[in-house]
Amino acid sequence: MTFRLYDTATRGVRDFVPLVEGHAGLYLCGLTVQSEPHVGHLRSGINFDVLQRWLRHRGFEVTFIRNVTDIDDKILAKAAEQGLPWYALASAMKRELDAAYAALNVAPPTYEPAATGHVPEMLELIAELIERGHAYAAEDGSADVYFDVRSWPSYGELTRQGIDDMEAAGDADPRGKRDPRDFALWKSAKDGEPSTASWPSPWGRGRPGWHIECSAMAGKYLGPAFDVHGGGVDLRFPHHENEQAQSRAAGRPFATYWMHNAWITTAGEKMSKSLGNSLVVSEVLERVRGIELRFYMVASHYRSHVEFSTEALEDAAVGFRRVEQLLDRLGLGADREETPTAELPAAYVEALDDDLGTPAAVAVLHDTVREANRLADAGDHDRARERGAAVVAMLDVLGLDPADPAWRASGGAADREAALTSALDSLLGALLAERDAARASKDFATADTIRDRVKAAGIEVEDTPDGPRWSLT
RNA sequence: GGUGGGUUGGCCGAGAGGCGAGGCAACGGACUGCAAAUCCGUGUACACGGGUUCAAAUCCCGUACCCACCUCCA
Known part of the structure; x- marks a missing residue:
């Protein structure tokens, strides 16, 4: 049998036929590094990690790109709140994310490009879209550049929506847009934003729109066409729809398969800081080990809501x-x-x-x-x-x-734990030997007293064919 | 308004016309000095109402409730 994959675009399971025989190019929309990651954030990473491992097992050579969004409105806003430079916040949160991935044994991708490192590639793509008549510089004199959704007839194909059925963006800034559904490729620098948060462009200083980075980076590292693109279900629209539109409008076929994972919710609601129900990975790991958390997450299907x-x-x-x-x-x-x-x-x-x-x-x-x-x-x-x-x-x-x-957990905590285990083991050795002797002479009262005393201290003793074994309860 | 998903036993969680996935818990048995661990066994579960079919959790029609997305979101 061949490997089959559910493709969001066609809403069905299809045989996986790679563009290049024996090779698989994967792109996963990574995270915006703006706060400590919660378990929901990790699901896409775990899912793609399993995908990657399975493809490798099946003999594919895999190129796996997982980006990091390290500049956006939220990062700027949160950094300002915390009185930090935006790049300091992004960098600190990136380290948290790396630690969370490592704690769950999510193997690093082939390459992990950051948005801020790919502004030239984005500018190139934007210029090409303007040249082809699918994007335009805002008509209000700002440095904004928008994608012209009306110019791309198949806009909405990924999520099967017609432009006219879509709600107009209520909160989007309509200035300079030809259609309220046009989305920003380049956002002009605004007053009050740090100067470090903008880059020069032919249209004026600014920073990238959210969607353009993925098109640019996927194109750079995987080529104009690649096999699988993924992320959480919420990214289908607008993010993935827009990525596909702008890539295809620039003449790039883009992804062959779209893979979307469902949510992990708590109390019936998606995790969010504002709801106070985030299950920050570092906190969950105080309750269970990383391998146990990963098992829990892998034991349900990636397309099922958990x-x-x-x-x-x-x-x-x-x-x-x-x-x-x-x-x-x-x-x-x-x-x-x-x-x-x-x-x-x-x-x-x-x-x-x-x-x-x-x-x-x-x-x-x-x-x-x-x-x-x-x-x-x-x-x-x-x-x-x-x-x-x-x-x-x-x-x-x-x-x-x-x-x-x-x-193998790194750092002092693990070493300390190993030392404690070894100390306990040597202390218990004498007691367990005493209990063994009692059992051998059928003095079960003494044997049970020892077991009960040890248990009261939080240590469980089990008898196995190879002798007693202890574990913390 | 548009688009998509869901409702399965005490709990979690698969399946997508015909033999009860699997796990956790519970109960019985084997083993054990007693336990633990392990193994064996035990369940008339598919939101509701109709329909199609020899056969429906699965397909069709209807109803209820829940959730996601519609330009901030994993």
Whole structure:
């Protein structure tokens, strides 16, 4: 079977046919670095990370571009509020975003272009649009340049909307526009804006409109035509519609497939600072580990709306620990020395081939875990390990292999935790030896007293065929 | 007004005409000194009302409710 992908433009699942055999060019609209990222922001990154991993697994050479919007109205406004230069805010938030991606093992893209680094490319594209009669300098003498939606007959094709059915932009500044739906390619510098926030252009000093950056950067790094373009559902309109219009109006075929992920909401509403319901990644990571959060996010389909709840998150974490326990049992966990190779189960391959069907893939994962446990229970260590190796291979594709060095938290906190664990282990050693001796002489009262005392301290002791094992509750 | 999506068992979450995806929880059993872990087993779930069909959670018609986008949004 071939890999199939749901394409927003055609509203159906289609075979993935790359423009260049064996190669896949991906573009993901990254984030505007204006505040600390919440879990919803990370969904597109995780989704494209899985896409990238799956394509690579299937033998494609992948070029993956994920941009960063580092200049826009919000950044300017927030920076002003906080008394910071806009670039300082953008830069600080970019570091937060990088940390969040790293904490969830989202592999870096091939290249991560920033809008501010691509003004010349944007100016070139704008000039070409003017030349072709699809854009015009504002008629009010400002440096604004607008895209002329009426000049592009297929405007609205991505989201199937007719220009005349669209609501006119209520809050958009209509000055100098031929049609209220025309959108800015270049925004003139305004009084009170920092001088560092504008660049020279043939039409006057200003800064890029929101949409033009993606067209310019996708064109630069992936060429006039590329395979998959993605982002959150909210970007379909206007952002992606406009990107496509301006790119195609400039003679570039642009994306072949459009991939949009659904929202993660809390309390039925999208996350937003103003609603006070943002689940900032750094806070969620105080509750569960990064690998558990990633598992939770990967276990539902990218096109399904997810209602985030801590209960569901913790259920998922419990389920994932079961998988990890199986790996530990077989010596294939985080500390394993070598990774045996294994084929992916056919059902798993079929699941991911079908529009990245991660829920079905996770079901196969669980089935395989159960099988491995059954074999191990029966003492068939070799076959159990074989199944375990398949589990590792499946986890790896999803970016969930516990042995992936990416999960090794860096910095002092992790080192300290390792030191504490080792200290506890040596202290517990004597107690557990005492308990073992009591059990051996069938003095279960003493054995249970020790277990209860340790439990009161927040440590659970389990007896396994290989001796007692302890863990923090 | 236009465009698109949704409503599935105690909870989460797949599926898209015919065997109950999977997980969490619960209950029973095996194992265990007792537990834990693991394994085996246990559920008459598809918003509502009609219809089509041998067969509908799935298709059609209608109704209700929810959500997203319509130029700030992951």
